[in-house]
Amino acid sequence: MRWPIFAIFAYFALTLEVGLRAAMNNPLGLSVGTPSLLMVLMVYIALAAPSSTAMGSAIVLGLLADLTHVYPMRDRLADATILGPHAVGFALGAFAAVYIKPVVMRQSLWALPMVVFVAGLMAQLVIVLLLTLRGVGVLHSTPLDDWHVFDQLYTRFLSLLYTCVLAIPLGKVLLQTDALWGFSLPHRSRRGA
Numbered sequence: 001m002r003w004p005i006f007a008i009f010a011y012f013a014l015t016l017e018v019g020l021r022a023a024m025n026n027p028l029g030l031s032v033g034t035p036s037l038l039m040v041l042m043v044y045i046a047l048a049a050p051s052s053t054a055m056g057s058a059i060v061l062g063l064l065a066d067l068t069h070v071y072p073m074r075d076r077l078a079d080a081t082i083l084g085p086h087a088v089g090f091a092l093g094a095f096a097a098v099y100i101k102p103v104v105m106r107q108s109l110w111a112l113p114m115v116v117f118v119a120g121l122m123a124q125l126v127i128v129l130l131l132t133l134r135g136v137g138v139l140h141s142t143p144l145d146d147w148h149v150f151d152q153l154y155t156r157f158l159s160l161l162y163t164c165v166l167a168i169p170l171g172k173v174l175l176q177t178d179a180l181w182g183f184s185l186p187h188r189s190r191r192g193a
Contacts, residue, residue: 001049002182006057009177013037014064021068033159035166038065039123042090043116043167044174046097047106048183054094062090071131071144085130086123093123112171113164120163124156 017037024034038061046054065086070079097119104111132149 001045001053001057002180005180005182006045009041010038010061010064013041013061014068017065018068033155033157033162035162036065036120036159037163037166037170038062039090039093039120039163040112040116040167040170041174042094043097043112043119044171046094046119047101047104047112047115048178048181051098054098055091058090058094059087062087065090072146073144082131082134085127088130089123089126092126093119096122107175109168109171112174113167116167117160117164120160124153124160128152128156 014037017034020037021034042058042061045057049057063083063086066083067081069086070081073080097115100115100118104115128149131144131147131152134144
């Protein structure tokens with residue numbers, strides 16, 4: 001994989017994701033999710049790159065997602081950015097995508113959204129689990145303010161559905177850029193030719 005191409009695509013995915021999050025901010029206070037372009041990029045790389053590259057890029061994308069999420073703390077003195085939950089979630093999501101990779105036709109239009117759903121479900125469950133455990137007394141850390149597990153699961157499931165829908169056009173665009181990435185894909189030979 002060409003890492004400068006990864007950096008460019010990660011930058012665009014990150015800026016678009018942060019912009020979508022701000023644009024979809026609901027003034028009524030209803031729980032609506034926002035799509036994760038970083039998740040789509042992570043799954044695309046996991047399906048195309050070798051396993052070690054997929055895991056490394058997933059951790060980097062997860063850390064970028066961690067840096068853009070700000071959580072209100074219970075003491076209300078300041079908001080905090082918590083490094084780790086998205087990185088671990090993305091790494092386990094990439095592991096799921098790498099595990100599924102042998103049975104997926106990567107060039108199919110529907111492959112990316114399906115794998116995004118599986119990997120994203122695993123990632124979001126891990127993220128919610130880690131952020132919920134933060135409020136347990138064993139970890140000796142400040143719990144998050146207004147943190148309700150079921151509200152988080154509902155909002156993140158909506159986000160995952162939006163991400164899967166958005167993965168269809170993004171997958172088409174990303175598949176067109178295969179040559180830029182430098183993935184070494186096995187070529188299938190045609191019998192009789």
